[in-house]
Amino acid sequence: MAKRVGMEVAVAVAEAVGQCDIDMAAVYPITPQSHIAEHLSDLVADGKIDAEFVTVESEHSAMSAVIGASGTGARVYTATSSQGLMLMHELLPIASGMRLPIVMGIANRAVSGPLNILNDHSDIMPQRDSGWISLFVENGQEAIDLSIQAFKIAEHKDVLLPVCVNIDGFQLTHMVEPLEFPDQELVNKFLPPRVPYATLHPSKPVTMGAFAMSDYFTEMMKAKDEALKNSKKVIIDIWDEWARMFGRAYKPVETYKAEDAEILMLTMGSMGETAEVAIDALRAKGVSAGLIKLRLWRPFPFEEIRAAAKNAKKLIVTDRAVSFGGPGGPVFSEIKSALYHEAHRPAIYNYIIGLGGRDVTVKDFIGMVEKVIPYNAEKTVDTYEFWGVRE
Amino acid sequence: MNIVENFDLYAPRLINKKELLSAGHRACQGCGEVLAVRLMCKALGENTVIASATGCMEIISSMYPTTAWEVPWIHVAFENAAAVAAGVEAGLKGLRKKGKIDDRYIKVVGMAGDGGTMDIGLQALSGAMERGHDMLFVCFDNEAYMNTGIQRSSGTPMGASTTTAPAGKISSGQKTWKKNMAEIMVAHSVPYVATACPSYPLDFIRKVEKAKATKGPSYIHCFSVCPTGWRCGSHLAIAMGRLAVESGVFPLYEVENGKYKVSSEMPKKLKPVKDYFKGQGRFRHLGEAEIQVIQHKVESEYQKILDKVKYLKAWD
Known part of the structure; x- marks a missing residue:
């Protein structure tokens, strides 16, 4: 049994992501996501995570960069809040349309104006129809567990969709809570390496993000809708597997x-x-x-x-x-x-x-x-x- | 001797015969840009991944379910080609380092038009160049938003008539001087910056090869004639590119580690800009006085480059 530690939830989220063998992360700092970004960079700087850490110049580029990296087959992570999520908005349906298993942590925060850095859900709600799987957590333990589960859900061959984990900003991200980290060996067993459907690699050239007009567009939207609807079964199965392995059960x-x-x-x-x-x-x-x-x-x-x-x-x-x-x-x-x-x-x-x-x-x-x-x-x-x- | 008739004899020494941008795409007749992209691909070779911005080159090449791309290619949005390329580079680096993909060197290339580079894409490009990603970015500059219908960009030359900066009773078209994108890239201290034009194919290919060999970020600004948007004959794309270079309107030069070098294609004496203007509908409204203002500015801008060649030393 893993031992309980007292830790700030944002830091714990970064630690949990660090348990997932990510290959690349791109983040742009914004309150109250910043502690996730900072701690991830600490983990990379100390060699605890073997990943490329890209300090982009905006959230728009953060999402763009993880889309590009996910296209290569890498396991990727980003995190943001509020205005940052609004800036990413354009790219969210593209990420899901390209069926890339990106995982994003969102430290939920009110959207301007007026400027307000504190918590509500007005940042995620405008992203509702972007084709992402969207999960909400209630406490720090759930933030850890769902951040790890998110990769497995996203990368499942019957899903292949991006996942965002909503963690209330400050109310959760900045709280120090007693937390239990899953054993690394068990995480490795739960979350095997990503098996991408197609990758940007010269060994087998593919075109990603093609242009589609009225003759194919509707079918593509229907396919995305079906994929998102069908993901519920996979999510429930993965939660059952988590309960068996780690003893904590989750339901929709x-x-x-x-x-x-x-x-x-x-x-x-x-x-x-x-x-x-x-x-x-x-x-x-x-x-x-x-x-x-x-x-x-x-x-x-x-x-x-x-x-x-x-x-x-x-x-x-x-x-x-x-x-x-x-x-x-x-x-x-x-x-x-x-x-x-x-x-x-x-x-x-x-x-x-x-x-x-x-x-x-x-x-x-x-x-x-x-x-x-x-x-x-x-x-x-x-x-x-x-x-x-x-x- | 006619080089085209003896293509098989000469070509393998000069140019990669393999087509990585296949025929059958939907570009306009006489498009200078797609020619440049094709040459770029030949110079880059197969071990390349391209991230393209939204624009002409994207829509003409990737109409689902077809594709003209024989290299891995990704399009995400308009303003973020450089950020996507940066992500591809980071992703491949991470995977290669961990032994998850084979250990071959892959050049990552971002590409966009003048709007996707100089206007809406400038921030993402600046960030990618500043961070030092090992990638080439190529701006295919046709001097306006051609894909959306010839609207002005910051790459549109002074005096050109576009659909959002038209010549009218009290207007002579574009009021501002073209943004100097190559200099902005030089200011990012990237190791290799060059200007090029497919009217000089071997020069362009050589520059792409140099950029490919450069470790770290590099930038090529490629002048791409658009007969549709410039209102010139579709058979004139190559000639127009040559006139732009010969008149000094678009000088060809390289900046390697801060050291400037004018390309050998540049003539000793520049042709008058009016020779370049006269074949194009977008400049047709300009009077002699307006052309003279532009003529002087072209000369002084070119002189600045010559001065830099003379006085600036390499960084190292």
């Missing part, structure tokens, strides 16, 4: 006291643990409350969400990003879509919380549940609210 949707709950709350990312405390407090007061934690954002786990919500009367969806002028937060929209065809579906309420690093406490989560208790579940309040906003 985690639940907490949700089975018999009349009122469910849904969170994504680091706020899950705070919400759990609120659920316990509500249960102590006799409120039948439970929690759904969404780990897999893309591909979206429709079946799992339906199963988790099937017995509830009310469902509170929290969002840490805004879809301006839209129907509610981006998570809310997906959950509503998932439940639309269900004969028995809960009334759904949406609270926008924790924008730009605003603290969301146990009291806030209790408040959200208590607010919807008097609502008539037959008459859904079809609106969303910025929780705790000063007006």
